[in-house]
Amino acid sequence: MMAGIKEAPVHALLTDGTTVRIRQAGPADSDEVLRLYEEMSLEHLRLRFFSVSPASARVAADRVAAGERPGYRALAAEYGGHLVGLAEYEVLPPGSSAEIAVAVADGWHHRGVATLLLEHLADAARTAGVTAFTADALSENHEVLKVFHDLGLRVTRHFQGPEVHCTVELTEDEPYLEAVDARGRVADVVSMQRLLRPRSVVVIGAGRRPGSVGRAILRNICSGDYTGPCFVVHPEAGAIAGVRAYRSVSDLPQVADLAVIAVPAPAVAEVAQECGKAGMGALLVVSAGLNRHQSGALMDVCRRHGMRLVGPNCLGLANTADDVRLDATFAAHHPGPGTAGVAVQSGGIGIALLDGLARLGIGASSFVSLGDKYDVSGNDMLQWWESDGHTDLAVLHLESFGNPRAFSRTARRVAHSMPVLTVDAGRSEAGRRGAASHTAAAATPTMTRQVLFAQAGVTATRTIGELLDTAALLHAQPLPKGTKVAVVSNAGGVGVLAADACAEAGLDVPSLGVDLVNELLGVLPDGATATNPVDVTAVVGEEQLRSCTGLLARHGAVDAVLVTLVPTAVATATGEDLLHALTRTAGRLPRPVLAVLPTQSSRVELLQTAGETAVPAYSDAEDAARALAHAAARAKWLARLPSAVPELPDVETARAREIVAAYLDANPEGGWLDPRATSLLLACYVIPQIPWAWAEDDDEAVAAAERLAGPDGRVVMKAYWPGLLHKSEQRALHLDLQTSAQVRAAHRDLITRFGDRMTGVVVQPLAERGxxxxxxxxxxxxxxxxxxxxxxxxxxxxxxxxxxxxxxxxxxxxxxxxxxxxxxxxxxxxxxxxxxxxxxxxxxxxxxxxxxxxxxxxxxxxxxxxxxxxxxxxxxxxxxxxxxxxxxxxxxxxxx
Incomplete structure (x- = not known):
């Protein structure tokens, strides 16, 4: 990581949401380091240097000015071009530990500067082979001792009079990752406040004529009853859509939290710069068509001024909370208020999801169209929903993952508290064509997405419709404890189709026990069958269906009940309301109940019950079965016990890295390791290998065969040259060699066919069967x-x-x-x-x-x-x- 910081500084968030720049410090920072210390209070200088001697600051500045050298590294945190924090380490003999020092500018304390610097310094040290930090501090320096303690790393202290010697072990175990996660989550959510809960908004780029994107967003903000003031910037107009316009950002009566930018691509960065200079905290850029230079300029402005960014090229964002009511989108309809958080990269998919959730009565708590996703990502939104107090269902449509491992970790945590759903649209196979290895060919893009979602507990559906089907069930009904389903119908044919749909979705439609069958037949009309599917017949009454459904949902024989109903003349003539039987019962049952209504016009609806739940009703049994299968998979994932990555104390990581470094020093462009290096690397990880020997002529091959042959005296010979991948396809191996003559003949055959390409052969004993x-x-x-x-x-x-x-x-x-x-x-x-x-x-x-x-x-x-x-x-x-x-x-x- 340290090389990465040296080549390209990174930006990160402090606990109060401020963006700082982390970079390597060097000779050019001498004056800034000196200023950092000279502006410190005498008390802070004493705590840092154990004295208030002016010479200490000069020595510290000179140490940084000496530049990069073996065993020394310094990182700077800067804001607005000024140094606000410095962290250093110097390796101590024999090289496994390093002494550290950290300093934070007055006025920047308690904002997480030191902690952030130490996280990055620890990462650099681990890469350099350092396993522990040491530091001496005055025992009264409670702030720095607390910083060490709160890192999440193992810290030991040894008190010696007025001083304390601290040792910080640089393990990267689960407690440390959890501590980093927690700090990152706090900082991220704070930084998003002005984006998703802005106290004021300005729209820049709303046209005077109807039809422009900016004007549509302004109209939605005003008609959506946004609770804060909304301003407009226009260089010429006095008012836009009834809202007073100001000629420039600098003319606004107050600094807005959020700026909506809808200007042509070439002007975006300049407008963003004006917003940053004015002190705005967040940008929503709906403009599209930015080229690489314009994109880079926009991001540079955002990072320099600490503004969070949604977009560009997006539909907008919304927050339906009563104390916000912000609709900064150009969608045709306001998002319905509710409890689903929605984040998408495609604006069209976002509109479809919002409309579907509103129709179901689930609604949206907040909505963000991520667009080209320069900054705010799915990770950010998951963390926001986790903490906003309004969201109980997360819905994502992501075409790419900026940091998949971080996404997996965040999604896994959030999915324990709320369902996380996504549409898995798949990825092209083109990038895998011509894969050079079996593994690369096997790890298809579709597989990688499915793997990511499965490990993270994300419910991945194939279509928007399937996502809404599943959302309806997860929102309205309890989770099934397993995959066993009872199918109930008032017409045998639709019951069979529903049972088939369940089986095809991976669910089980088990036969019911004799006692349960007799109980069911006792409450159903004559002619009913109760073996599963349960045919209640066309003459079933409301009370009979209610009793049947209740018996099944309370019985341990099944995990869910799927009721499929068609209208009949019998029920109509008797005035029975079979749907009423379901809605009266389902709200008080311990297991999920779903309805399939083939004559229903919409794909899925939520039928309100007497309680707080609803019964999801589907027009097609396949849709209901797939939704139920997703719910069962989520229940299974939630029931898994916590699992850790096992420690492997016999692994020789340092030796493995030496092997890799040596190969890449000799082969800067990379390539395939030869058999010797491959074997050495596998040995570093104690991976079992069959004995083998390298031979470059037939005499060496015969000697190797005599040495390695098993009890039956047979060996295998494999040709080798750089780039040879699939030996069997090229017939570059011989099996079942028993005599010296056979070994020599096999070697001559390989030489004859492959000539100078072949650099040698590998000889192994013939393996046993398995x-x-x-x-x-x-x-x-x-x-x-x-x-x-x-x-x-x-x-x-x-x-x-x-x-x-x-x-x-x-x-x-x-x-x-x-x-x-x-x-x-x-x-x-x-x-x-x-x-x-x-x-x-x-x-x-x-x-x-x-x-x-x-x-x-x-x-x-x-x-x-x-x-x-x-x-x-x-x-x-x-x-x-x-x-x-x-x-x-x-x-x-x-x-x-």
Whole structure:
């Protein structure tokens, strides 16, 4: 990470929402460092240097002025071009710990400057191999001691008279990540206040004639009864749509919290600069068509002035809270107030979702059209909804993920408190064409999105309609505890169709027990059947249907009840209201009840009950079944016990990084490791490998065969040259070699066919029989590292039986990964086959996960085949590819 800061400073939020710039400090900062200390109070100088000698400030400035050197690093936090904080470390012999110092300018205390600097300094130190910080402080310096304590890292203190010696261990474990998350969440939500709860708004770019985007937004703000003052800036007009206009931002009677910018693309950055200079806190840029230069200029202005940004190229934003009532969109209708938070990248999808949620009576608490998503992202919105006190359902449509691992972590936390739904539209396969490894071919873009959503507990639907179907159920009914469904119908044919829909959605329609069947038949009309589907017949009455539904929903035999009803002449003639039977009952039942009404004109409706709940009614049984399957999946995810990433104390991360660095020093553009380097890297992570030897002529091959041959005396010979990937396809291997003559002949054959391309051969003992599996790592440019697992052997790509999870894997992730491929029954003793060593396989996945997390330069790893048996596993063939890439901690606090 440190190299990243050196090359490109980053911006991050303080606890009060202020944006500061974090960068490496150097010789050019000497005067600023001196000013920082000279402007400190005498008390703060004494606490920092243990004295008030003027020489201390000069020594500190000179230390920074000496510049970058081995074992020393300094980071600066600046605001408005001035230094507001400084953090330094200097490595102590033998090099595993470093002494640190931190200073914050007067007037900037208690805003999180020191904590933010120490987070970034710790990240840089970890990358340099430092495992602990040490610091000496006066025991009365409670502020700095509290900073160390609150970092979330393990801190030990040793008091020596008036001084205290602190040691801070630079572990990056769950408590530390949770502490960073909490600080980031507070800062993020505070920074969004002026965006989503603005006390005043100005619209810049509203035209004098109807039809402009800016004028449409102004009209919606005014007609939506926004609770604060709304201003307009126009260089010529005296008023726009009845609102007084001011000639420039500087002429406004007060500084607005939020500026809505709807000017042509070339003018956006200049207008944003005027807003920043005036002290505005947030921008909503609906303008489209910004080129790279204009985009960069806009972001530079926002970061320099600490303004949060939604857009550009977006529909707008809204907050329906009674004390805000802001509709700053150019949608045709105001969003209906409610409890769903909605964030989308596509304005059209946003309109469809808002209309659907309003029609269902769910409504929206807040809405943000992210557009090109330069700044505010799905992560930001999840954190806002988590804390706003109004939202109980999160709805997202994201076409890209700026920081997938951070999104996964945030979504996982939020999904425990409210459902998080998204439309998974999928991604193009074009980026994967011509993939150079089995792993890259297996880790398809669609798989990576599904993996991200599944691990994070996000309910991913295929269409907007399916999302609204699911939202209706999750909003209105309790979650099912499992997948068993009772289907009830007043016409046998529709009941059969509903049962088929449930089965196709992955639900179970079980036969009911004799006692329950007899109870049901006791309350139903003659001629009814109650085996499941339950046919209540066309003559069922309201009270009979209510009793039947209640019996099923209270009984432990099923987890949900799906009632499908068609209008009949019998019910009409007797005046029975079958829907009334459902709405009278469902509000007091412990299990979800859904209705399917094939004659209903709309796809899904919410039928109000006597209680606080509603019954979701669908026109198609397939829609109801898919919604119920999503609800069951959410219940299963919520029921999972917390799971951690296991520690692997025998891993040699430092040695692995040395191997990677040495290879990239010799091969700056990256490439595939040779067998020796591959084996060494796998050994650093204690990944089991079959014994092997390298040979460059037939004499060496024969000697290796004699040394490695197993009890049956047979060996395998594999050709090698840089870039060789699929040996079997090129017939670059020989199996079942028993004699020296066969070994020599095999070597001559490979030499004859491949000539000077071949740099040598690998000789291995012939492996015993077992299940051939595939395991590997793929690094997706959007989602980061994935661990892939599935069926191995020569047909691994043809059969495409693979699953994947994002690294790092928790214990549950590894278990799920083993159970996900279609071939997984082979591991559990299918048809009398021996059970594989599941513990060894889980260990393999965790070790690959650790390797993927430790080494950002590792782009592909193929372990194929991995031979699994009852007594362990072993890797028979492995390939690893590296590429130059800077390490970047996905959890380090920084703005995009």
């Amino acid at each position: 299940t051939e599996l595939f395991a590997g790592i793929a690094r997706d440019e959007v989602f980061g590292p994935l661990v892939v697992f599935g069926l191995g052997g020569t047909a691994t790509e043809l059969l495409a039986d693979h699953a994947a999870r994002l690294a790092p894997l928790t214990e549950l992730d590894a278990h799920d990964l083993l159970a996900s491929p279609r071939c997984s029954p082979l591991l559990f003793g299918y048809a009398g086959s021996p059970t594989a060593d599941l513990g060894a396989l889980e260990q393999l996945l965790h070790r690959l996960s650790r390797m993927a997390s430790d080494l950002p330069q590792l782009t592909d790893a193929d372990l194929n085949p991995v031979l699994a048996g009852p007594h362990g596993i072993t890797t028979l063939d492995a390939r690893i590819r590296l590429a130059p890439r800077l390490a970047q901690d996905p959890y380090l606090r920084r703005l995009r």
